[in-house]
Amino acid sequence: VYHLEEAAIKGHPKARNDLGCIEEGNGRMDRAIKHWIIAAALGHDGSLDAVKDSFRGGLVTKEDFAAALRAHQTAVEATKS
Secondary structure, three states: OHHHHHHHHOOOHHHHHHHHHHHHHOOOHHHHHHHHHHHHHOOOHHHHHHHHHHHHOOOOOHHHHHHHHHHHHHHHHHHHO
16 A cells, blocks of 8 residues: 555556545545545546546535546546647
8 A cells, every 4th residue: 555655646546546446445435535536637537437436326526526527638638739
């Protein structure tokens, strides 16, 4: 977990997603969702899917999901140019 945390701090989206999965497994959905929202904002598709699933499950507000989706789209567009 230490190395994932270090990578996430340095901006690695997959590490951030993986930390979210670990938190989910530990039953800390609030922390998991925060990790996934950050990773989605960095352009990680799997994290956006996790935020979407959390939204469908009622764990994420419509506003938070919309903000995560916009941030994800911005990140993806930035990597294309």
